[in-house]
Amino acid sequence: xxxxxxxxxxxxxxxxxxxxxxxxxxxxxxxxxxxxxxxxxxxxxxxxxxxxxxxxxxxxxxxxxxxxxxxxxxxxxxxxxxxxxxxxxxxxxxxxxxxxxxxxxxxxxxxxxxxxxxxxxxxxxxxxxxxxxxxxxxxxxxxxxxxxxxxxxxxxxxxxxxxxxxxxxxxxxxxxxxxxxxxxxxxxxxxxxxxxxxxxxxxxxxxxxxxxxxxxxxxxxxxxxxxxxxxxxxxxxxxxxxxxxxxxxxxxxxxxxxxxxxxxxxxxxxxxxxxxxxxxxxxxxxxxxxxxxxxxxxxxxxxxxxxxx
Amino acid sequence: xxxxxxxxxxxxxxxxxxxxxxxxxxxxxxxxxxxxxxxxxxxxxxxxxxxxxxxxxxxxxxxxxxxxxxxxxxxxxxxxxxxxxxxxxxxxxxxxxxxxxxxxxxxxxxxxxxxxxxxxxxxxxxxxxxxxxxxxxxxxxxxxxxxxxxxxxxxxxxxxxxxxxxxxxxxxxxxxxxxxxxxxxxxxxxxxxxxxxxxxxxxxxxxxxxxxxxxxxxxxxxxxxxxxxxxxxxxxxxxxxxxxxxxxxxxxxxxxxxxxxxxxxxxxxxxx
Numbered sequence: 001x002x003x004x005x006x007x008x009x010x011x012x013x014x015x016x017x018x019x020x021x022x023x024x025x026x027x028x029x030x031x032x033x034x035x036x037x038x039x040x041x042x043x044x045x046x047x048x049x050x051x052x053x054x055x056x057x058x059x060x061x062x063x064x065x066x067x068x069x070x071x072x073x074x075x076x077x078x079x080x081x082x083x084x085x086x087x088x089x090x091x092x093x094x095x096x097x098x099x100x101x102x103x104x105x106x107x108x109x110x111x112x113x114x115x116x117x118x119x120x121x122x123x124x125x126x127x128x129x130x131x132x133x134x135x136x137x138x139x140x141x142x143x144x145x146x147x148x149x150x151x152x153x154x155x156x157x158x159x160x161x162x163x164x165x166x167x168x169x170x171x172x173x174x175x176x177x178x179x180x181x182x183x184x185x186x187x188x189x190x191x192x193x194x195x196x197x198x199x200x201x202x203x204x205x206x207x208x209x210x211x212x213x214x215x216x217x218x219x220x221x222x223x224x225x226x227x228x229x230x231x232x233x234x235x236x237x238x239x240x241x242x243x244x245x246x247x248x249x250x251x252x253x254x255x256x257x258x259x260x261x262x263x264x265x266x267x268x269x270x271x272x273x274x275x276x277x278x279x280x281x282x283x284x285x286x287x288x289x290x291x292x293x294x295x296x297x298x299x300x301x302x303x304x305x306x307x308x309x
Numbered sequence: 310x311x312x313x314x315x316x317x318x319x320x321x322x323x324x325x326x327x328x329x330x331x332x333x334x335x336x337x338x339x340x341x342x343x344x345x346x347x348x349x350x351x352x353x354x355x356x357x358x359x360x361x362x363x364x365x366x367x368x369x370x371x372x373x374x375x376x377x378x379x380x381x382x383x384x385x386x387x388x389x390x391x392x393x394x395x396x397x398x399x400x401x402x403x404x405x406x407x408x409x410x411x412x413x414x415x416x417x418x419x420x421x422x423x424x425x426x427x428x429x430x431x432x433x434x435x436x437x438x439x440x441x442x443x444x445x446x447x448x449x450x451x452x453x454x455x456x457x458x459x460x461x462x463x464x465x466x467x468x469x470x471x472x473x474x475x476x477x478x479x480x481x482x483x484x485x486x487x488x489x490x491x492x493x494x495x496x497x498x499x500x501x502x503x504x505x506x507x508x509x510x511x512x513x514x515x516x517x518x519x520x521x522x523x524x525x526x527x528x529x530x531x532x533x534x535x536x537x538x539x540x541x542x543x544x545x546x547x548x549x550x551x552x553x554x555x556x557x558x559x560x561x562x563x564x565x566x567x568x569x570x571x572x573x574x575x576x577x578x579x580x581x
Contacts, residue, residue: 020445040445046475051434051468058438062369062446066438082465085428086435090416
């Protein structure tokens with residue numbers, strides 16, 4: 001996904017002289033092509049993310065389209081107040097891209113995990129939150145973010161993730177992308193667990209449960225049309241994300257659901273990382289997913305229980 | 310600056326001081342002493358240095374002036390109103406319910422206000438972004454950031470200092486209102502700021518110190534042509550400057566003057 005980001009931002013910068021890339025001393029050689037094509041619009045801002053965010057806000061105030069890029073915890077938690085005050089309060093179109101989101105860098109320890117940041121950022125006024133499923137969605141989200149008048153946060157994975165699309169899909173804020181049709185249950189995925197959800201749908205089909213799978217990169221604004229549809233049509237709806245079940249995509253859907261009157265008949269199951277704890281186990285991403293039951297088997301098992309309840 | 314110009318500027322600064330004393334009294338707002346210590350720097354900046362036009366506050370080529378110590382907003386508003394960005398009568402609404410002139414500057418709250426401040430350590434990073442944008446967009450403007458000494462506690466100040474030096478942002482100038490007090494203590498007892506000028510020099514800046522109430526010295530330092538390095542002017546000031554019973558008394562970080570105290574200040578400032 002980060003390679004897709006690097007290639008897409010290089011393309012977008014070539015087409016739009018307002019695009020500026022700020023990196024927090026990350027992406028060794030990743031941006032060589034960008035630097036060749038637009039040397040005056042690339043800034044390695046050093047290991048100083050709070051300042052980077054303020055610098056980006058200043059640039060955006062002048063009509064530029066800055067994109068801040070580094071590892072997710074550092075471009076979110078580390079500079080939360082700069083995002084809030086410099087970017088959101090002034091309502092300037094800074095694009096914030098976090099790489100290695102969720103459990104991507106599980107093996108590096110909790111300093112490099114990000115299982116709470118969507119919850120924090122989603123609360124900030126004017127800031128959209130996007131969680132693309134694969135490299136094709138990264139390209140679509142980035143292009144949409146740079147055309148958006150307000151700030152956008154995009155959480156992406158690392159590299160080599162399997163894809164769920166064949167080509168760049170048509171993306172719009174507040175809409176989901178259907179990956180598989182189905183009628184009994186709906187699997188709504190924010191992020192790279194989409195591939196696991198598709199396999200889970202196969203497993204559910206083998207049990208006679210027809211599962212619809214939607215990629216929901218637009219965590220904020222929520223894809224409310226899809227939500228209305230699946231909560232009216234299905235027995236169970238699962239939210240799936242590499243993020244705490246508190247505050248992120250599942251949390252947002254739970255808030256939305258509470259406000260519906262009359263209450264829809266479908267049951268909501270939130271699948272994500274365990275809230276209120278750090279992951280202390282030394283683990284690769286696959287092991288960490290396994291630990292939280294965020295595998296095709298784990299997803300299918302929990303959704304089947306909800307569907308048959 | 311001719312003696313006549315200097316006298317005129319001094320008169321402007323006295324008037325601004327009386328404005329902020331009145332504003333604090335009318336609105337019941339704190340931070341009066343912090344506003345008084347930076348009035349002289351703002352006066353020189355807005356009357357002698359900055360290339361700004363009150364009729365075109367959004368001109369892309371304008372110099373950018375940021376008051377990073379947002380708690381001194383009353384001084385900024387008095388300056389902008391007197392400089393013609395909006396009517397002086399608006400100063401009477403300062404911090405009143407529903408007024409545009411908030412106790413600390415909000416985004417776009419008044420023409421000439423470049424940045425919403427109040428949380429410290431934001432002005433220099435954003436100012437650095439404005440200066441880099443000028444280079445990318447081939448604009449001629451300079452960027453001036455007026456900061457407090459307490460603000461130098463914030464790590465973002467030093468992060469921005471290193472980035473600005475690495476990019477040789479000669480068009481960026483800061484003035485540190487070094488009044489030796491922060492909210493609840495002597496600046497150097499809270500955090501070891503000194504030697505402050507040496508710190509900026511060590512960070513790669515063209516740094517100098519001066520008497521922050523010497524209008525001619527401020528004028529010389531701020532009008533000197535921009536070089537390769539960003540410039541730091543450490544302005545030694547007195548908190549509460551200009552009103553004897555407020556000077557260097559940190560209670561006036563919070564206190565609001567009574568009607569009698571406003572009158573006493575008026576007489577001391579020589580306002581008719």
